[in-house]
Amino acid sequence: MRVTLSSILVDDQDKALAFYTDVLGFVKKHDVPMGDEHRWITVVSPEDPDGVELVLEPDGHPAAKPFKSALVDDGIPFNSFAVADVNAEYERLSKLGVVFTQPPLEMGPVITAVLDDTCGNLIQIAQYQG
Incomplete structure (x- = not known):
């Protein structure tokens, strides 16, 4: 067993994608539309492009923002x-x-x-x- 995905809850997927790639230096791996509002976006380390993917997960669930x-x-x-x-x-x-x-x-x-x-x-x- 191994970890393949880890999620981070974000308030804006476009802003998150820009920050995690342009600023932190991760590389976009997947960007797939999921309905009208959200996307399945993952980023990876350029040092390990086949490693763990970080999912930029929308924080729309009612528990997400208070958490x-x-x-x-x-x-x-x-x-x-x-x-x-x-x-x-x-x-x-x-x-x-x-x-x-x-x-x-x-x-x-x-x-x-x-x-x-x-x-x-x-x-x-x-x-x-x-």
Whole structure:
């Protein structure tokens, strides 16, 4: 058994696709219409194009927005992405206008930073040391 898909709830699929590809650097894998309003959109890491796909899932379910708001209010990231160098990614993304709620912070065997994905989520980037 292995993970093939992971979802993130987004408030605007077009905005999410632009942020996750143009800013974070993921690559669009699927973009399929699903009715009049939504699409099946997945992005992948350019480092692993056949790896886990991140689904940019519409947050239209009544429970989605309160759930997302509660996590953001408590400063809890919804997902975590591994990066080779958190400090370098922090600098690169900050120059692109990405807002961080937590700058790079060393926490034992990891360095983390937390960013706002502009679609209602906090995302952690993490560098594993050792």
